[in-house]
Amino acid sequence: MLNIYQTNKVRIISASQESVDTKLLRLEFIDSEIKKNFHFLPGQFVQIGLPGWGECPISICSSPNDSETFFELAIRDIGVLTNKLNSLSAGDCVDIRGPFGNGFDVDLFKGKPLLLVGGGCGFVPLRPLIIDYLAGRLESKTLQILYGCASEETMLFKKNHAAWNRRAELKVILEKPSTNWKGDRGLVTDLLGRIKISAQTVAVLVGPPVMYRFVIKELKHKKLSDENIILSLEKRMHCGIGVCQHCAIGPFYVCKDGPVFRWLDIKDYYSL
Amino acid sequence: MNNEIQVFLNKLSEEFFLFAPQQDGAVINIKEVRDIGDVDWSGRMPTNTWKALFLPAREKMFDISDGRLVKSKTSQPKIAAIGVNVVDLKALTLLELVFSRDVYYQERRCNTLIIGYSSSWPNDYKKYKIFSHNFEEDILEHLIFDIFIAQFAVGRMKIYSGSEKGQHILEEGGIKDYEHIEFAGPISEKGPDKKMLLLKKKMESSQGKRIWHELNKICIACGKCSINCPTCFCFDLEDSVDPDNPERVRKWGSCFYNDFSLVAGGGKELDTVSKKIFFWYYHKFVRIPFEYMMPGCVGCGRCSKVCPVGIKIEEVLKKV
Numbered sequence: 001m002l003n004i005y006q007t008n009k010v011r012i013i014s015a016s017q018e019s020v021d022t023k024l025l026r027l028e029f030i031d032s033e034i035k036k037n038f039h040f041l042p043g044q045f046v047q048i049g050l051p052g053w054g055e056c057p058i059s060i061c062s063s064p065n066d067s068e069t070f071f072e073l074a075i076r077d078i079g080v081l082t083n084k085l086n087s088l089s090a091g092d093c094v095d096i097r098g099p100f101g102n103g104f105d106v107d108l109f110k111g112k113p114l115l116l117v118g119g120g121c122g123f124v125p126l127r128p129l130i131i132d133y134l135a136g137r138l139e140s141k142t143l144q145i146l147y148g149c150a151s152e153e154t155m156l157f158k159k160n161h162a163a164w165n166r167r168a169e170l171k172v173i174l175e176k177p178s179t180n181w182k183g184d185r186g187l188v189t190d191l192l193g194r195i196k197i198s199a200q201t202v203a204v205l206v207g208p209p210v211m212y213r214f215v216i217k218e219l220k221h222k223k224l225s226d227e228n229i230i231l232s233l234e235k236r237m238h239c240g241i242g243v244c245q246h247c248a249i250g251p252f253y254v255c256k257d258g259p260v261f262r263w264l265d266i267k268d269y270y271s272l
Numbered sequence: 273m274n275n276e277i278q279v280f281l282n283k284l285s286e287e288f289f290l291f292a293p294q295q296d297g298a299v300i301n302i303k304e305v306r307d308i309g310d311v312d313w314s315g316r317m318p319t320n321t322w323k324a325l326f327l328p329a330r331e332k333m334f335d336i337s338d339g340r341l342v343k344s345k346t347s348q349p350k351i352a353a354i355g356v357n358v359v360d361l362k363a364l365t366l367l368e369l370v371f372s373r374d375v376y377y378q379e380r381r382c383n384t385l386i387i388g389y390s391s392s393w394p395n396d397y398k399k400y401k402i403f404s405h406n407f408e409e410d411i412l413e414h415l416i417f418d419i420f421i422a423q424f425a426v427g428r429m430k431i432y433s434g435s436e437k438g439q440h441i442l443e444e445g446g447i448k449d450y451e452h453i454e455f456a457g458p459i460s461e462k463g464p465d466k467k468m469l470l471l472k473k474k475m476e477s478s479q480g481k482r483i484w485h486e487l488n489k490i491c492i493a494c495g496k497c498s499i500n501c502p503t504c505f506c507f508d509l510e511d512s513v514d515p516d517n518p519e520r521v522r523k524w525g526s527c528f529y530n531d532f533s534l535v536a537g538g539g540k541e542l543d544t545v546s547k548k549i550f551f552w553y554y555h556k557f558v559r560i561p562f563e564y565m566m567p568g569c570v571g572c573g574r575c576s577k578v579c580p581v582g583i584k585i586e587e588v589l590k591k592v
Contacts, residue, residue, distance in 0.1 A: 001375045005333055005509070005520075007341055051336040052518050054511045056536070078536040095341065209539070236535050238509045243370060244525065245506040245555065246532060251562040 004241060007049060007095035008034050013070055015089050020153040022076045022121065023086045024061075028069070030093070039067050041103025042128035043232055043260045047240050048073060049095045053081045057237045057255070059125035060099065063132055074156060076121045100240040101259050104129060104204065104230070106138055112202050112228075114140035117215055118147045119188050119207025123156055125232050125259075126206055130160075134167055140202070143168035144195065148188030148211070150175050171195070189214040192222075199223040206232045213272040216263060226264035233259050233270075273313050274429065277421065280445040281308045281354065288352035288385060291325060293318040302353075311355060313423070315391030317572055321502040322353055322360055326367055326380060329524045333376060336511070336518035343375075344519075352385040361388050361415040362570040363502035365458050368416045369564050370505055376522070385441060388412075388420040388434075408432075413456040420453070458566050468557075468567040474592050475557040479550065483591040488546035490581050495528035497575035497583075498552065503560070503568055506532075527551045553588070 010027040018024040029035035040060055049055030056079070062072035077086045085094065106129075114133070116126045130145060132138040145164060149155050151174055164170045171191050173184040184191065188211060197203075203219050205212060212231060219229055235247035235254040242256035250269025252258060284290065290305035293312045299319045300312050334341035356364065364386065371377035412420060418438030422430045431450040433439040442450050478484075498504040506525040512518055525532060528548050533541040542548045560568030569585070576584045 001378055002373075003343060003375045004373060005375075006343065009340075051334070051339055051341050051520065052511050052513070055509065076536075082536065093339070234535060235541065236533050238507065238525075241373070243374070243505075244508070245527065246508075246525070248551070248555065248559060250554075251559050 005097070005239075007047075007051075007055075007097050009093050010096050012088055012090050012092050012094065015086075015092075018074055019156055019158075021078070022074050022154075022156060025073050025075060025085070025088075025094075026062075026070050027073065027094070027096070028071075029096070036068055038071070038099075040064055040071070040099035042106065042132065043103035043125050044099040044101045045125075045259065046071075046073070046096050046098035046100065047237075048075075048085065049097075050081065050084060051095065053084050055095070055097070055238075056081050057100070057240065059232070059259075061124045061127040063128050063135070063137075065132065065135065065137065074121070074124045074127075097240060100255055102257065104232075104260050106132075108228075108230070109138060109140040109202050111139065111141055112200055113142045113144070113198055114138070115197060115201050115203040116143070116145045117188055117192075117203060117205045117207070117211075118145075119211040120149050120154070121156070122207035122211070122232075122234070123147055123149070124206075126204065127157060127160075129204070130164055130168065134164065144197075145170040146173070146188050146191045146195075147171070148173045148175065148186075148191070148207075151177055152181060169195075187211075187214070189218055192218045197222045197224070199225075200228075202228045202230065204230045204232070209272075212270075216272060226267060227262050229263035231261055231263060231266070233261065233266075235259075273311070276447065277429075278308055280442075280447055281311075283445050284352055284385075284441070288350045290352050290354055291322075292354040305354070313355065313389070313391060315357060315389075317357070317359070317574070319500075319574070319577070321500065321572075321574065322356060322364060323367065323502055323505070325351055325353055325384065326364065327371070327377065327505060327507075327524075331376060331522050332519050333509070333522055334520040336520065341520060348380045348383040350383045350385075352387060354387045355389040356386055356417070358388065358390055358411060358415065359570045359572045360502055361386070361417055362567075363572070365414070365416040366503050366560070366564065366566055366568070366570075367505060369458065369566070385419070385437065386417045386434075388415065388417040389423070390420075391423050408451075408453060410460060412453045414458050414460055416455060419450075458564065464561070464565045465567055468561050471557045471567075471589065471592075472561045474589075475554060478592040481592060483588060484546045484550050486591075487549050487583065487588070488544060491545050491549050491583060492581055493528040493545045493548055494580060495526035496578045496580065498526040498528060499524065500574045500578045502572060502574070503556065503570060527555070553592070557589075557592075 009030045013026040016024050045057045045059045047055040048058050058073045060071050061074050075082050075085050077083050118126045133143045173186055173191050205215050233254045237247045237255045238244040240255050242253035247254035292305050293300045293302050294310045300316050302318045302320050332344045417434040420432040433450055433452045508523050508525040511520050556568035
């Protein structure tokens with residue numbers, strides 16, 4: 001019988017410092033059959049772990065289009081395991097289970113203006129959507145990206161920002177920037193008030209719970225429907241398959257029924 | 273218990289470790305059988321549950337060797353769970369569904385024989401509405417068991433098999449006079465349990481009700497109810513840090529414990545006692561019925577008995 005808890009080994013192709021506390025790991029499965037058959041959707045996650053150190057859920061931040069060659073995880077150093085993972089370098093191996101979760105239903109974006117709102121390290125799962133949009137694989141009408149984080153030091157995917165801004169509209173706002181920062185200062189919700197958002201827009205939000213509270217309020221103000229507000233939630237998880245109960249929200253499991261939910265479906269179970 | 277069964281169980285003990293309810297001081301506890309004569313056939317509810325035999329409080333999943341997870345080779349002992357009452361069989365039927373894809377549960381289950389038992393009706397049978405139904409069709413068809421012994425009245429008894437394994441063991445044990453019952457799934461032909469649907473509806477709209485604020489002041493979040501509940505199956509996966517014995521284990525979890533919903537960075541969804549106890553009730557009365565169309569509470573009353581501050585589940589349900 002298949003053991004759903006058995007992990008597979010991946011090799012770190014490269015480990016680059018993405019921000020002061022986050023590393024970008026580019027990974028590939030050692031077993032060529034597994035590597036060939038590893039397919040995922042934007043918004044899905046894997047359980048990454050090291051025997052003896054445990055496992056934790058991390059969203060995949062590369063495009064599904066590259067899945068047969070590599071996939072990427074941005075790991076923020078925040079606990080014992082992530083600290084250990086970030087001490088590894090190219091050639092080292094880690095364990096993976098997954099992919100898990102539903103991912104984004106990109107059909108919902110077809111022909112509509114798409115707004116991505118990311119806060120802090122919550123920005124990570126939005127990257128595959130941006131890459132796919134720029135490559136013409138996402139059929140949304142337009143793409144606006146709002147990204148809020150603490151400072152220049154913690155900003156993610158800096159190298160990509162210029163390219164993203166060419167075909168999409170990217171706005172970054174920093175809460176506590178250095179004196180050299182020329183851009184916006186404040187919270188991501190401050191940006192919402194400054195841009196034009198049509199009522200037909202589909203908004204995808206990923207960030208801390210406090211961000212959801214203010215962003216949803218603002219989007220409702222802009223007349224977005226509950227079915228067009230999409231969230232990706234972060235919860236404690238152990239099994240990844242909807243059994244252990246840690247990630248339950250109302251009748252759903254974030255690991256299995258989520259992490260992506262329409263606001264319409266979870267607003268009764270999620271306290272803002 | 274009659275002689276035929278005693279002889280059968282004695283023969284069974286040559287192949288299986290027997291576990292059964294037994295008098296243990298003032299209470300009935302499920303424990304290993306040393307003498308068949310010690311088995312309690314009174315039908316009283318045991319204090320502890322059967323779940324530890326199917327889902328151990330701590331089990332090794334993997335050995336860690338050279339940085340790799342190697343599935344634990346420990347072979348599962350052959351265990352016979354004897355005298356499992358109808359209420360506890362309901363709980364095991366639920367576990368069977370929840371862990372249907374779990375190799376550890378399934379390997380253990382392959383080596384476990386479940387022998388259900390009902391004595392003549394319990395004194396407080398009115399609490400258990402199921403006893404007024406047709407026994408074979410309304411009850412036994414919807415429960416997981418290998419063998420079932422029904423004691424209808426003094427001296428009169430009927431034996432059923434519920435699986436091929438059960439049939440085989442009965443035949444080998446010299447018992448030919450039995451009837452086979454094919455498991456027809458956990459849900460009755462008449463549809464899902466009406467009481468379950470009613471409670472689900474009440475629970476779904478109960479958030480913010482006064483009862484949860486009342487419980488916030490009373491409940492001490494000790495988790496005894498979840499440990500003693502036959503259907504509580506939350507678990508944690510954990511790596512042992514013992515350098516001599518590195519392993520990945522699965523341990524019982526409890527939604528009452530502080531780290532249950534803790535995420536990296538310190539955030540916690542269940543940050544009040546009220547939220548924890550609501551989560552517990554919601555799992556039993558909404559989430560399990562939603563997922564499995566089965567009640568998440570089998571009505572054994574263990575949680576009420578063990579609660580150190582006297583929270584009674586039946587009283588809480590009246591107020592939701």
